[in-house]
Amino acid sequence: DCEVTEGCNFQLFPCPEKTLKGLQEAQYRLVTEIQKQTTGLALQGKDVLGAAKTGSGKTLAFLVQVLEALYRLQRTSTDGLGVLIISPMRELAYQTFEVLQKVGKTHGFSAGLIIGAKNLKHKAERINNINILVCTPGQLPQHMDETVSFHATDLQMLVLDEVDRFLDMGKTVKWKTWDQQVITERRPSGTL
């Protein structure tokens, strides 16, 4: 239901075979403009700031980059946190997680979703065993504060989805904590 670029499909990019298979199985063949503009850059390992209108396929654009980053590093499902995706709202985080499960299943990376404070202890026990964590801004600082074992020292990629909304909601996001524990020397990717 979004505008795809005729004649330009994911096969034209040097994506890993597993990613292409996942995309194909999820019925994504042609790329949208934002995917066309960002996929090549991401495959070169560059930082990306993407801006495109709602419904233009930004989610898939950064998820392809996420899979590429972990694939390149040959991460396995038990290697721990490699990518952190922060979404401003629960619904958005949930949708992202769903698309990730769909297109990423061929890779076999482990992924988790944290959108509520419920069962924090249970989640805390598992948080260090997952490769890709999708969460909302409120939950991350809480884990950092309360989960002694939580660390992001091996983080390879940070995705801030709808980063403009984070700036609007600056008061609820503990930027200082993030800056010290997560953002420093990591590979950022933002979407607007």
Ligand SMILES: Nc1ncnc2c1ncn2[C@@H]1O[C@H](COP(=O)(O)OP(=O)(O)OP(=O)(O)O)[C@@H](O)[C@H]1O
């Ligand atoms: N390459 C593609 N081919 C076909 N459909 C696609 C493609 N990429 C994304 N879509 C579909 O387009 C719709 C909108 O995509 P998506 O939600 O990623 O857009 P978005 O830019 O992230 O939107 P928002 O700004 O609202 O978060 C979804 O239904 C998604 O499945």
